Amino acid sequence: MIQINENYLKLRSSYLFSDIAKRVQTFAASNPEREIISLGIGDVTRALPGACIAALHEAVDELSFDSTFHGYGPEQGYAFLREAVAQNDFQTVGADIRPDEVFISDGAKCDTGNILDIFSTDMTIAVPDPVYPVYVDTNVMSGRTGRWDNGRYGGLFYLEATEENGFVPAIPTEPVDLIYLCFPNNPTGATATREQLSGWVTYARENKALILYDAAYVAFIRDDSLPRSIYEIEGARDVAIEFRSFSKTAGFTGTRCAYTIIPKTCVGYDSAGNAHTLHALWNRRHTTKFNGVSYPIQRAAEAVYSNEGKEQVRQLTDYYLRNASLILKKMRGLGFTCAGGENSPYIWVNTRRDSWDFFDLLLNKAAVVCTPGSGFGACGQGYIRLSAFNQYEQVEVAMDRIAEVIGQ
Numbered sequence: 001m002i003q004i005n006e007n008y009l010k011l012r013s014s015y016l017f018s019d020i021a022k023r024v025q026t027f028a029a030s031n032p033e034r035e036i037i038s039l040g041i042g043d044v045t046r047a048l049p050g051a052c053i054a055a056l057h058e059a060v061d062e063l064s065f066d067s068t069f070h071g072y073g074p075e076q077g078y079a080f081l082r083e084a085v086a087q088n089d090f091q092t093v094g095a096d097i098r099p100d101e102v103f104i105s106d107g108a109k110c111d112t113g114n115i116l117d118i119f120s121t122d123m124t125i126a127v128p129d130p131v132y133p134v135y136v137d138t139n140v141m142s143g144r145t146g147r148w149d150n151g152r153y154g155g156l157f158y159l160e161a162t163e164e165n166g167f168v169p170a171i172p173t174e175p176v177d178l179i180y181l182c183f184p185n186n187p188t189g190a191t192a193t194r195e196q197l198s199g200w201v202t203y204a205r206e207n208k209a210l211i212l213y214d215a216a217y218v219a220f221i222r223d224d225s226l227p228r229s230i231y232e233i234e235g236a237r238d239v240a241i242e243f244r245s246f247s248k249t250a251g252f253t254g255t256r257c258a259y260t261i262i263p264k265t266c267v268g269y270d271s272a273g274n275a276h277t278l279h280a281l282w283n284r285r286h287t288t289k290f291n292g293v294s295y296p297i298q299r300a301a302e303a304v305y306s307n308e309g310k311e312q313v314r315q316l317t318d319y320y321l322r323n324a325s326l327i328l329k330k331m332r333g334l335g336f337t338c339a340g341g342e343n344s345p346y347i348w349v350n351t352r353r354d355s356w357d358f359f360d361l362l363l364n365k366a367a368v369v370c371t372p373g374s375g376f377g378a379c380g381q382g383y384i385r386l387s388a389f390n391q392y393e394q395v396e397v398a399m400d401r402i403a404e405v406i407g408q
Contacts (some may be wrong), residue, residue: 007143016133016375017041020359027363037398039327039386042345042367043184044251046319047314052250055303059296070295075287076261077104081298084305085305089244091119092356095231101263101279103286104293104301106256107199108216108245109195113138114289115241115260119268120282123177124182125156128169130187130376130383132214135180151378161188163350167339168192171199173206181230182214184221185249187385188348191226196231203240210278211240214260215347219249219317219341235272237263248345248389250304250313256295257301290401292317320345323395324388330399331386345388348373358384366401 018042022275030038036130076082090097104113113134116243121144127135129152136153138147146154148158157176159169167190169197181200183192204211213230230236242261245253262282267275328341331349339348351358362368373383388395
């Protein structure tokens with residue numbers, strides 16, 4: 001008899017964005033004349049930067065000749081991209097990260113889930129609330145949680161992010177082992193200061209804990225006082241793994257390219273208390289279960305770091321930040337309390353009513369899609385997330401529609 005992984009049965013009936021898609025499909029089928037504008041899922045809408053397109057074409061052309069053909073590449077990523085990442089994203093901000101500590105992958109979402117392969121199931125996992133659902137669901141799938149009860153999974157330690165703490169969770173007063181942090185945050189748009197991250201690093205060092213730091217939205221930071229990487233914090237190399245993505249930075253949601261940083265000084269412990277380098281464990285996992293990102297895509301990602309690429313990425317993220325600024329201004333003008341929208345493409349709106357009720361209101365009355373905050377955790381109840389990933393003209397129309405509905 002073939003047996004299943006029964007941890008999957010603990011998952012809630014469907015994924016947040018599947019629920020949203022079903023409701024949108026139902027509305028669209030009943031209202032074929034209505035144009036639906038999505039400010040929900042965080043998918044980009046603008047074309048890839050020209051520098052990336054040019055590099056992609058050139059790399060594809062290389063594959064048409066025997067002399068320049070590329071087959072299997074190194075699973076960890078080509079040296080040209082690992083070197084560009086280490087120099088431009090870390091060394092330029094004073095973070096001591098070397099190319100061989102960079103692992104190229106096909107998505108930060110994948111890596112934040114796959115990283116669990118190298119850890120014991122007998123650990124205390126701390127996740128923010130509200131939280132990007134993948135952090136929670138992958139822990140459920142791997143058997144690290146209890147069952148769903150009253151809005152939360154048993155066995156997880158929830159770090160509550162609220163208006164009172166500026167949506168930056170307080171450091172626990174008790175030991176935890178594995179800590180998920182995301183800044184700029186998805187879904188709240190909150191950012192963390194150097195002092196706040198320093199507190200987390202100190203906590204991790206004192207408790208032999210590990211921070212999984214998701215920095216997928218770092219390209220939207222415009223405040224120079226904010227850290228771009230957790231490795232700007234002294235001591236973080238020993239207690240943190242950082243995840244990044246080209247998806248929101250340069251629009252690679254469809255082409256798929258990201259990377260994970262695991263410093264060689266970062267360690268975990270076996271049951272006898274002996275230290276082992278996580279770099280070696282992840283390298284083994286990566287080379288066993290992953291065959292690498294394609295050569296043309298890695299060349300396109302490398303082009304992000306060219307002079308032209310840097311300028312084009314800046315223009316691209318500026319465009320979405322302009323959308324975010326408009327959404328933030330309009331929602332505040334309608335009397336809502338909001339977070340994010342600055343240094344982040346997400347606006348977290350306190351609706352003062354049930355999240356799904358407000359979702360249905362905007363969908364059915366304004367034909368605008370948002371994301372219900374309750375889908376991100378118990379602390380998200382009463383909130384919605386609005387995404388800046390759309391065309392500016394569409395955002396203008398959406399905000400006019402919302403204003404009309406709220407004013408009724």
